[in-house]
Amino acid sequence: xxxxxxxxxxxxxxxxxxxxxxxxxxxxxxxxxxxxxxxxxxxxxxxxxxxxxxxxxxxxxxxxxxxxxxxxxxxxxxxxxxxxxxxxxxxxxxxxxxxxxxxxxxxxxxxxxxxxxxxxxxxxxxxxxxxxxxxxxxxxxxxxxxxxxxxxxxxxxxxxxxxxxxxxxxxxxxxxxxxxxxxxxxxxxxxxxxx
Amino acid sequence: xxxxxxxxxxxxxxxxxxxxxxxxxxxxxxxxxxxxxxxxxxxxxxxxxxxxxxxxxxxxxxxxxxxxxxxxxxxxxxxxxxxxxxxxxxxxxxxxxxxxxxxxxxxxxxxxxxxxxxxxxxxxxxxxxxxxxxxxxxxxxxxxxxxxxxxxxxxxxxxxxxxxxxxxxxxxxxxxxxxxxxxxxxxxxxxxxxxxxxxxxxxxxxxxxxxxxxxxxxxxxxxxxxxxxxxxxxxxxxxxxxxxxxxxxxxxxxxxxxxxxxxxxxxxxxxxxxxxxxxxxxxxxxxxxxxxxxxxxxxxxxxxxxxxxxxxxxxxx
Numbered sequence: 437x438x439x440x441x442x443x444x445x446x447x448x449x450x451x452x453x454x455x456x457x458x459x460x461x462x463x464x465x466x467x468x469x470x471x472x473x474x475x476x477x478x479x480x481x482x483x484x485x486x487x488x489x490x491x492x493x494x495x496x497x498x499x500x501x502x503x504x505x506x507x508x509x510x511x512x513x514x515x516x517x518x519x520x521x522x523x524x525x526x527x528x529x530x531x532x533x534x535x536x537x538x539x540x541x542x543x544x545x546x547x548x549x550x551x552x553x554x555x556x557x558x559x560x561x562x563x564x565x566x567x568x569x570x571x572x573x574x575x576x577x578x579x580x581x582x583x584x585x586x587x588x589x590x591x592x593x594x595x596x597x598x599x600x601x602x603x604x605x606x607x608x609x610x611x612x613x614x615x616x617x618x619x620x621x622x623x624x625x626x627x628x629x630x631x
Numbered sequence: 632x633x634x635x636x637x638x639x640x641x642x643x644x645x646x647x648x649x650x651x652x653x654x655x656x657x658x659x660x661x662x663x664x665x666x667x668x669x670x671x672x673x674x675x676x677x678x679x680x681x682x683x684x685x686x687x688x689x690x691x692x693x694x695x696x697x698x699x700x701x702x703x704x705x706x707x708x709x710x711x712x713x714x715x716x717x718x719x720x721x722x723x724x725x726x727x728x729x730x731x732x733x734x735x736x737x738x739x740x741x742x743x744x745x746x747x748x749x750x751x752x753x754x755x756x757x758x759x760x761x762x763x764x765x766x767x768x769x770x771x772x773x774x775x776x777x778x779x780x781x782x783x784x785x786x787x788x789x790x791x792x793x794x795x796x797x798x799x800x801x802x803x804x805x806x807x808x809x810x811x812x813x814x815x816x817x818x819x820x821x822x823x824x825x826x827x828x829x830x831x832x833x834x835x836x837x838x839x840x841x842x843x844x845x846x847x848x849x850x851x852x853x854x855x856x857x858x859x860x861x862x863x864x865x866x867x868x869x870x871x872x873x874x875x876x877x878x879x880x881x882x883x884x885x886x887x888x889x890x891x892x893x894x895x896x897x898x899x900x901x902x903x904x905x906x907x908x909x910x911x912x913x914x915x916x917x918x919x920x921x922x923x924x925x926x927x928x929x930x931x932x933x934x935x936x937x938x939x940x941x942x943x944x945x946x947x948x
Binding site for chain 2: 473
């Protein structure tokens, strides 16, 4: 279920109020609020975080599309889609654990596969540093992440990190994020797990 | 404004160069004239209260220079044909009450037809030329005292969203309070610099003071006086666009990671009729704070230090 609010041209606090009303009328799923200035963008993100929701932002031609995922409090499970929980994973490497990189790659695959089987699914996977490789075209685990994204999990990759590895053009799943949103996501999570 | 020619008249003691609160013009060796003007659109629904707030805000610039208000002129924009004239009357009554409370008189004014009401005053005050509080003489070792709680911008935004009524009411009361008691109490001390906190927020006005004085400042975020519910309103995204504009403009500010986001927002929050900020030697600051509290300036707090010479750097910890 999705819901779009066009709050372009509205002064503060109207975008926040419109988003608040839409979330109150929604039993679960996603609200996308569109705003045309950074003040409104930051305020809507603050509101989402304060309301226990996940938020991710995409910029298109100077307009901000803020995707707000309503948390499970009061949310009903949407048919054909597993409910996402409030756990956020911060994935800092493209392999899991220290020691053998080869073993680490196998373990990361097993981890994401197992994650797909869990209930409720995590709310968000945040990829930073070499972790962003997992969300690009060259990722051996792209299919797993696409499945997770299809089931409502936010897949967010650090823009600075993608730039560093020159992979921004090759991001294949989820959205680009910034440190502001990463900190907001971690702060709003009921449980944040770093890998 | 930079394109405008500067006055070289030696009688102009404080002009536009240092972004101070009001202009000061020397009349004689013992008397100087303080002049200021400010007006804005309604920040509260009640017209009488709006008049009080606009007047308290305009008078504050005279207090921030250390002066005594003498006369005031009303500046009014009002939809004369479409709005009840009693609303205008209430605005003017509110303004007059505050001007009277300040010991000054309204000597006239001017009204124009406009779609949206606006009100404010041009205030003239007097000061001894040797006793002017500019924002340009803060010294290393000074403590900083703020005399009103922060958050009027955030709570004005909350008012437009019909949220946090208790905080909105507290903000209105604070905005309508004159800075007279704070200024008169501080006049007995060696205040090195003073400014009032308005549209550029706490950090914006501190920045002006720090640049004009050639110093750098440190602010203790844990002790900042905050209006009730201001933190809650900021946390849920009721932050005025002006706060973000202030933040984006102020490039010399550094803030510790441990300072919560809502407190950062309140440091940048544009204030209407905010408090005075005094910079004075530490030995006197403690005593002034105690005297302010005794005089019912109960939100006054020691909020920071002048840590050394600099170019307007501010660190918030």
